[in-house]
Amino acid sequence: MKTYLGIDVGSVTTKLALLDESNEILASTYLQTQGNPVDMIKQGLEEVKKQIPLEAEICGVATTGSGRALAGVMVSADLVKNEITAHAVAAMHCVPEVQTVFEIGGQDSKIIIIRDGVVIDFGMNSVCAAGTGSFLEHQAERLNIKIEDFGEYALRSKNPARIAGRCTVFAESDMIHKQQMGYPIDDIIYGLSQALVRNYLNNVALGKEIRPKLVFQGGVAFNKGIIKAINETFHTEVYVPPHNELMGAIGAAMLVREEMKNDGHRTKFKGFGVSQIEFQVSSFICKACPNLCEISQISANGKVLARWGGRCDMWERVEK
Amino acid sequence: MIRVGIPQALLYYQYFPMWKAFFGTLGAEVVVSAPTNKTILNLGVSRAVADTCLPVKIFLGHVISLIQKCDCIFVPAVTSLGKKTYNCSKIIGLPNMTRALIPECPIIFDPEINLEKGRYYLYQNIYKLGRNFTSNPFKIKEAVEDAWKSNLAYQNKMSDKGITPLEAIDRACQGKQQSTFDSNPAPLLTVAVIGHPYVIYDDYLNHRMISRLQAMGAKILLPEMVPRSALDAAARRLVGEPHWSFEIDIIGAGEYYLENKVDGLINLSVFGCGPDSMMVSFVEHRAKELKIPFLHLSLDEHTSEGGLVTRLEAFLDMIKRRQRIWV
Incomplete structure (x- = not known):
């Protein structure tokens, strides 16, 4: 069975929803972000993993919410989408009129x-x-x-x-x-x-x-x-709607299903093993110009996955 | 050689080539402040009164950064650019505000540009300004002619070639030819951005908005790419006799691009801008009438670009999904 995972990392709560091809919710979780999105995403993945049916195959993962870029890097998402589009898609699905x-x-x-x-x-x-x-x-x-x-x-x-x-x-x-x-x-x-x-x-x-x-x-x-x-x-x-709190995650999952269909690619999702990886989040001040931007970076196994926070794109380019 | 300091803020984007030619012909050296950065912003914010807008605070920071680097600073008071049109009071009072808030500033040359008072008043003020550099009236006349020629060339370059003020300044003043703007090979959609040049072209203030939009696959159209006469005509069609000088360019460009059926229109404004708040709503109503997506973005001293990026992404998504362009 093909399934699609939506991860919505909000400022206060982290939501995950797993949908099948007819947009039925197979698994979901709703956690307080508690200022620690990295751990909450990992915990959310653990909980979804426990709920999923055996025959489910994850064919696409999308992230949304204000923590979408971070979550996208962590799980290696196929789609990183803003929350407005995700919410709109989910609302139109639940209430077509x-x-x-x-x-x-x-x-x-x-x-x-x-x-x-x-x-x-x-x-x-x-x-x-x-x-x-x-x-x-x-x-x-x-x-x-x-x-x-x-x-x-x-x-x-x-x-x-x-x-x-x-x-x-x-x-x-x-x-x-x-x-x-x-x-x-x-x-x-x-x-x-x-x-x-x-x-x-x-x-x-x-x-x-x-x-x-x-x-x-x-x-x-x-x-x-x-x-x-x-x-x-x-x-x-x-x-x-019945899952008002999950709408962002549902919308993200629906969008990635659409995307993977149009695209025909295989998912880049790293698998639920992500919850076992140690991610390090750190920050430093860039001294290249008078702006002194605060750059934050996320790395795993000593390898930098992504950097953010600069006024220019100098640090955003990370060798894969 | 007298060094004239010109802050790279506010009216710089509209008039720099003209000013540079004027002072150059008079034999002065022109010193421009660095592009806006954190230090400049902090300097400005530390002096400015709380209720001025962010671009004015940034301007003051640029002035402070020029102290010690020049002998005088050029801050014209651009009161009016046509019959019965005026500028925002913060622009009109800029030289006085600068003097009051930055007492250690070198001498400020502040000719009043007020076309409401007629041509003779303008010539008088420019002559007075020129006398600071030379006693030869013919030299001043020559400087004025050079300045005007440079200004026309600059305006035409932007509207003919479809380039931004920063690029046009680079080409006119530094001889650079390579265009970095609009390198999108196959843009998916066309978005016009309207707003004050000092908001649209200050990459520090607006968090690189234009290049972000381009990276998202949009072709960007800007007010400076519309010929002067078309701007005036469009503004007049929209509101009749506009009261605010600089708003003519903004609402004129808005109306012009709406009529030419762009895919979307973005107004980039700063928090607390009075003239924008009144005039841009005309454009917004027109966009609704023509059913063209319109996004109003209000910037302030935010240091996180997250909220801005979310809105831009959602706006482009909305247009794409409307037109069923799947990416």
Whole structure:
């Protein structure tokens, strides 16, 4: 059986999904990146390996997410794809009539506008990461509730508090102020959910024509409070696909299947043995010019696999 | 020989060959600062007031890097380039801002270029500038003529040959002929990039965006490759009488390339640019009307190029998948 592996290395979580030729998920994993993508990719591969059926043959591997270049080098991927394209492809597969995709992840949020099965426009949060998953998680921690329970609290709210949503620093001081004035925690949490959606509307979705069906994916789509707030703000039904957190990885796997078909090549995937390789990540300051760029490199068995981080491409060329 | 320092920032990309010819004919030596680097940026940021835009901060850094290397620095105040059009206040006030923020700077020559006040005012100011170098009025006239000739040659070179300002400057001033631009043998798609020259051509500021796009398989079209008259006409068709001088080139190029059906249009802008925020939305609406993909990128002092690359890749993917070009 031919299968395709998608690896989505996000800022907060690392996701892997293995699909067969009819895009059924055969194996998947969802891990916290914990600031250590190299180990998490290895651990993810281990877990997928345990789940895969015996007859499965890996015919293509793609990486996506902000850690896609690193992951691509580690596993020797056939395709390294940006997360916007991957998310769009996965959304169109799960909900064929989709016209708008909201994706809110750990560090960034996106909107993708689709018409007649083709992406025609997209937007991403600009300068700051206000109103993304990390912020919600931080606030949950501060209020001493689990992020998984965040949605339940929000749904119980009767009179949501008005929280400033433009900037997380303002939002936090607003929340503390409301909390000290005795607002119930439910109302503060739903108020925060509304603020996040308002910020999304003013920042990411500004000037975009939002038409149904609206698909909401990414880790934050687990949060029922945010779903309710989107529903109220945009007056439209919100579809959350069954594997909202895996959509990037699913899209990447679908894209590599397409690619390998067109290409006819064999996969370059190094195999699950990658999880046994010791990778060394290090960095140094390049002194070739006044820019003093910080170059980071990844190597295995004393051999440099790739380098990044320069203002010029001097270090990016690595002899194979 | 008097050494005239010219910062390689802001208006450099538009006017350097003209200035070089002018000062050269007057017998002065022209000293240009190095291309923007981390040291220059840090120098500029350490002095600038917080709410100026990044290109102005970079400009100040270039000025600081020229201290000790020249006897005077040329910072014209380009107020207006035509009837009822003006420049951004940061450009108009540039010499004064530079003087106030960098008191140790050598003497600044700051002729006001204000075509709103008519030709005579312009001649007067340039004559005054020339008098710093010679007392012979005929020499100044000759310098002006040389300057204008160089400027026309420079503009034509860019629009006729389809090359970037940096290349045209290399060819005009250093005699280099080899073109490195547009070496893509078979581009998959054509993308026009519009924005201020000091944003598009400063590779440090924009993280090598143009060469990244080319490496991704796109043929790049730039505002300087459009003939002057076509730019003016296109800008007028789009907004009537534009208020901002430099925005004419940006929105004119946007409209021109949209009409010529490019595959995609990218606006490269810096965070906090007032004129861009008003004028580029005209182009954006037009792109929507014509159903041509449009991407707005706002740059600031980010040191990581990750976010920029993701957006560029996604934009090109979007165009390719729309046209069913499979790679």
